[in-house]
Amino acid sequence: MYVCSCFGVTEAQVQRHVDDGACTPRQVASACKAGTDCGSCVRRIQAILGRGACSRRDLATAAVADRGAPALAGLEDAAAA
Numbered sequence: 001m002y003v004c005s006c007f008g009v010t011e012a013q014v015q016r017h018v019d020d021g022a023c024t025p026r027q028v029a030s031a032c033k034a035g036t037d038c039g040s041c042v043r044r045i046q047a048i049l050g051r052g053a054c055s056r057r058d059l060a061t062a063a064v065a066d067r068g069a070p071a072l073a074g075l076e077d078a079a080a081a
Contacts, residue, residue, distance in 0.1 A: 003048070004034035004041040014048050023054035 001011050009032050017031040025045045029035045035042045 003044045004032075004037075006037035006041075007033045009034040009041075011044075011048065014045055018049060018051075018054075023049065025049065 003009050003011050003014050013032055014028055014034060017028050020031075022028045022031060025035050025042055028045050028049070035045050
C-alpha cells in the first residue's frame, strides 16, 4: 500500500526505514522523501512510527537533531492536531 503518492513510497519502505532506526517523520523523509511534498502522508508516517521500537530517549535525541532541518510539508499542522 502506498503511503506517499507524490514519491511512490510504500508502507513497507517506510517500515524498513523505521526498522533501520528512523524515529521521526523527518528521518523518514531524509531517507525516502516521503512527507516532503504535499504532506498528506505525514499522519500515516507518524502512525507507522508509533508502531516502531524507538525509545523516548531516541525520540528526544532525534527531535533535537531535527530542529535545524527544513520543515516538512504539513508536519506542523499534523503535529498540532
